[in-house]
Amino acid sequence: MSLKYFDTKQLEAFSAVVSIGSMTGAARAIGRSQPVITRLIQDLEAEVGFALLHRSGPRISPTAQGLAFYEQVEVFLSGLRAIADKAEAIETAAPLPMQIAAVPALASSLLPSTLAGISPALLPQKVHIQSISAENVVQAVVARTADLGLASWPLDNPGVEIHWQAEVACKAVVAVDHPLAGRPVITPAELKGQRLIVAANPYRLRMQIEEALAANDVVANSVIDCNATYVSLSLARQKLGIAIVEPLTVMGLPLQGVRTVPLSFDIPFRWSVITAVGRPLSASVETIIHHMRDTAVSDIEGLTLSFSQN
Structure with missing residues (x-):
């Protein structure tokens, strides 16, 4: 080929x-x-x-x-559209449009909250947002078809600059009438023998979940995995199991009929704000990077900023 x-x-x-x-x-x-x-x-x-x-x-x-x-074709075509938009802006001397690529959990939660808190005068007239996998976020940033990326870990690419990275603990989500819905926390013992609903990608959050369950001797009765947190939430609402999810989607897309319960043990969800190495940042991108950090600290309970470069 x-x-x-x-x-x-x-x-x-x-x-x-x-x-x-x-x-x-x-x-x-x-x-x-x-x-x-x-x-x-x-x-x-x-x-x-x-x-x-x-x-x-x-x-x-x-x-x-x-x-x-x-999936790869869509990333490529989106990049072509971004180039066309920027070419038009250059020709007409208009402000350049901004391309933001983000994993769904952040595209539906932290990113909208951040943009809502920024004065419209500080943003370009056109902002394009792609909700895509972490792998494709990195690819878009490295290819410079995205001005800014929000990607979950692991993240090890020499072509990206990490501006700050954060961590928050995953939580359990159950139907409101589930026997564990009223618990202050859910322990490993209470997960044993249950059907669990977890992330599908074995190299990202699923890896953290599997390691934490193994360390606490949790063996599920059965497992449903899927590639989107909102699907996990819907499955939990239908009493198909206990969903172990990052809490950001729950924050951005609250769902009736479910209860979020902390876990007594830690399963970290980590993400970073990235741009291409050596790429000058526009004032709008710098504003979003800093404001997003402030929004994350104020809005996300239990957040840890594990590294801050700016």
Whole structure:
């Protein structure tokens, strides 16, 4: 596979088909004929060397490999849109738009609280926010398609500058009528034999959860894992288990029908505010970095700033 042969038209067609779910709809959305969309997808599949789509008559869905590829395509296309916006701003001498990439937990909680506390005069007219995985946040910052990133740990990339990093303890979330809903804390003994709802990515928060459970001899009866905290919260509300989650999504997207209970042992959720190494920071980016730190300290209970460079 050779990336240099990828045609942007192919990637746009593929993105539209996955987003809309049909060749006809994708053709209509991007102003091309259906045969052209079909050919672009076929050429892209020949280039990558694997099937991107399942086809069953008019019904189309991405393959597992197609879904993984789609995430990267969206990051790439978002970067192209950012370049186009900035080129337009340069041409018209308008203030440059700002691109912020953040993991969902921070994109839905700390970031909105931060922006709400900043004077509109200190922000550009256009602010684009991407809620994406930590890996893609780092990729966007290093590629300089994002001016600012909020990424969870682990974070070890020489292309990023860490401005400050923070830690907060995970909590348990249960349905309001769950037997443990009224507890002041939930202990390891109370988790044993329960069904647990946890993060899916084995290299990030899931790793912290597994290490803490093992250290406290907690063996779950069964496990449901998912890639988004708000899904874990919904599963807990339906009494499908005890969710162990970072508390930021709960703060930003409060959900009725659940109760948040502290754990008696520590499972840290860590994140950092990052920019590209050597990239001059605009006044707006610097304002957000500093204001976000102040907002985090005032709004997030039990927060620890484990490193501060600015």
